[in-house]
Amino acid sequence: MxxxxxxxxxxxxxxxxxxxxxxxxxxxxxxxxxxxxxxxxxxxxxxxxxxxxxxxxSKGDLLKLALDHALGGLEAILEQPQAKTGTAEARLEFVLRETISVLVERLPYVTLLLRLRGNTEIERDAMERRRTFDHKVAALISAARDEGSLRQDIDPRTVTRLLFGTINSIVEWYKPGGSLSPEKLADDVITMAFNGLHVPR
Amino acid sequence: MxxxxxxxxxxxxxxxxxxxxxxxxxxxxxxxxxxxxxxxxxxxxxxxxxxxxxxxxSKGDLLKLALDHALGGLEAILEQPQAKTGTAEARLEFVLRETISVLVERLPYVTLLLRLRGNTEIERDAMERRRTFDHKVAALISAARDEGSLRQDIDPRTVTRLLFGTINSIVEWYKPGGSLSPEKLADDVITMAFNGLHVPR
CATH class of the missing domain: 1.10.10.60 (Homeodomain-like)
Incomplete structure (x- = not known):
């Protein structure tokens, strides 16, 4: 833990x-x-x-503690020096890697966060914190595109959706302790997203 | 419709x-x-x-009709000639594009399919049909890797999970009729997955 x-x-x-x-x-x-x-x-x-x-x-307190644990992990990423200095591309890669790492280390907590329906105040507060995190990552994607590191022919909003879709779906299938380590998983996601699956030519 | x-x-x-x-x-x-x-x-x-x-x-019949509609669309893709002839890479790209197209055209039906919990026989049957479809796409991914089209440094099982994760997550955010057409969306997914987000060098 x-x-x-x-x-x-x-x-x-x-x-x-x-x-x-x-x-x-x-x-x-x-x-x-x-x-x-x-x-x-x-x-x-x-x-x-x-x-x-x-x-x-109460049950709500359990939910709040659990969501704090997921969100606290994500929010702490953006406070690290590597998320604040360097090229936008390097900062983005750091943030995505760390997001995968938090997701895997806190898998059940992040799973809970991602499945919220927003029926209670506690859920809506957590969803708002998650959106704030997502927006900061989206801003980093736009910055990486503006500095010329990312291709121009895909709308940064689409890039953001696809990257989060790829990363968040990990909670649906990843089994901690199996043959795929969290570090290799992060490498694979970064390689596919930035370099593509085609054999380098 | x-x-x-x-x-x-x-x-x-x-x-x-x-x-x-x-x-x-x-x-x-x-x-x-x-x-x-x-x-x-x-x-x-x-x-x-x-x-x-x-x-x-019955309610179960509504579920069955809805799931048949989603699964029928997906299964029909694999019966098309472009899914059966050509390089594994070309077949894979065709199947992924068509999968995105079915997903967008039948969005609520595929959403229902993807959220099944397997509590009833009807749900379990549908999940089995979906697994069969997924396995056929996974075989295509392995074949594309074996023919040398896809990079060797990512396990094809991981590639399969990440590609499905990316594509399936589209149901969570895509709004039909908006500024992003289904064709451009498919282009974007294929570009990111195969060529990567980095500016081509």
Missing amino acids: PTTAPSTKRGRPGYDQQSVLLIAVDVFNRHGYDATSMGILAENLGISKSAIYHHVP | PTTAPSTKRGRPGYDQQSVLLIAVDVFNRHGYDATSMGILAENLGISKSAIYHHVP
Whole structure:
């Protein structure tokens, strides 16, 4: 687990808040957040509902903690020096690589984020933070195009959609711990997106 | 609407089976198939439940018709001569272009297909047909790599996942009738995937 995951111990032996959260996120991803009751969560955790309340005040708090973990990881990328200095192309490549890395390290949390429907205030706030992140990456794509690094014949909005489509779809199939390492996956995405699948001529 | 859409008229003025289907698919996509009752469908159609049964015997039949429409479009691509003759690279490019075209023309139907959870027999059958289609495209990707057209340094399974990820994500953002035509979209996807976003050197 990444060290920045919420991990406050709140007394109950066997589970801390972080492990309750990880199981809750898994249940949300399988059943959908709306369809998951505290009863279903308790069943999956093998503890009573009141024991869950010992860790978090409500289902919404679990959702908020989970989404913060996903969004915090993404937002931190843009604060790193490599995202702020150098050519737009180099900054873009850095940000895309790190996005893939966060996505893989925090897979269930990012999956939850990407599947939000916006039915509650907590979901809408998270979607707004995600859009802000997306807009900053889109600005980097436009800058890389303006500096002459990216081809001019594709609208930068289309490039943004296709790049996010490619990267976000990773949550649907990637299996951590398999033969494809996160680093090779990031290399492959960057190679395909920037250099293309054709054999270099 | 594509001419192969189900369109048997079954008597009721105002709606035929095809327009009932299109609205039903839209409701399924917004609420999820499981969460959509015949009551919710009737409300969205502005007709009674018994009037829906006039058009189709059950909710499952609506699902089946919708999924057949998506899958029929995809499966027909592989039967065309351009998918069967020529270099693997040319066949692959043809199949990807046509896949994007079917996806855009039958957007709500393909969206429904891509979001299936596999909770019913009908869903599982459709997912199996989709897997068969995916496997045939994957074989084409391997063949294009074996003939030396595609780069060797990315595992063809990764290429398959990334290409489908890119293409399938189009349903999440593409707005038919906007400034980006389906043909330009297909050009852009093919250009990015095969030639890359870097300015040609």
